[in-house]
Amino acid sequence: MESNSRPFRYSFVTSVLPIRVEDRVRGELGAEVADHGPLHVVTATAHAVRGYAAGVDLVASLSAAGVDVERTQPDLVNRRLIAERAGCTRQAVALWVNGQRHQDDPFPSPFNLTLGQLWLWGEVQSWLLRRGIELDDIAAIPTMRDHMRVDSHIAHNRLEYRDAAARARTL
Numbered sequence: 001m002e003s004n005s006r007p008f009r010y011s012f013v014t015s016v017l018p019i020r021v022e023d024r025v026r027g028e029l030g031a032e033v034a035d036h037g038p039l040h041v042v043t044a045t046a047h048a049v050r051g052y053a054a055g056v057d058l059v060a061s062l063s064a065a066g067v068d069v070e071r072t073q074p075d076l077v078n079r080r081l082i083a084e085r086a087g088c089t090r091q092a093v094a095l096w097v098n099g100q101r102h103q104d105d106p107f108p109s110p111f112n113l114t115l116g117q118l119w120l121w122g123e124v125q126s127w128l129l130r131r132g133i134e135l136d137d138i139a140a141i142p143t144m145r146d147h148m149r150v151d152s153h154i155a156h157n158r159l160e161y162r163d164a165a166a167r168a169r170t171l
Contacts, residue, residue: 008054009139010150011043011073012062021066021169029061041073051142055150063161066168069154072147075121076111082119085135086128105130111144120144 017025017033017040025031031044042062048054059069079097083090096107097117108123122141129135142150154161 005047005049007045007047007139008051008142008146009043009045009075010055010058010142011041011075012059012067013070013073014040014042014062015068015070016040017042017067018169024065025062025067028065031062039073042067042069045139051140051146052149055142055146056153059150059154059161060164063164064168066165066171068162068165071151071154072142074111074144074147075141076118077121077124078116078118081121082124085121085125085137086133088133 022033025042025044026033029044031042034041034043044058044062046054046057046061048057055072062069077085079090079093082093086093099106105127108119108127110117111120111123112118120141120143122143125135125137125141
């Protein structure tokens, strides 16, 4: 591991996993496996200098463990989740969002306005750290550019990764 590498956490939408594959990715990769309605999501961490490299490494590792990765799943947060993760009140988040505090370093723009505002956690996390707000979670969150590049990589190498996942599921 390079000295300037850091942990990056990615979530991936996957096909339904057989129990033995779930057990393998939990045990070998320390991944979390969850179902969110119709979405099956695997979350794992890899060390790298850049977020894109960590994402590509994780896709390869998951495929080798028998996971058919479909795409990344960005970590989107609303005001309530920001308050929980930052250990503050929703009122403090509202002041940040509305520009009533820290005008010298504006709060990130929302990623999505559907059903209220949503932010990419990685952008919020960076902003909070610049403000000196301590967070329990030390894993770096990929940028939207990282997500787009990893999704493009998955699309361009889909057959290779599907073949690797299928071979691993037969072991």
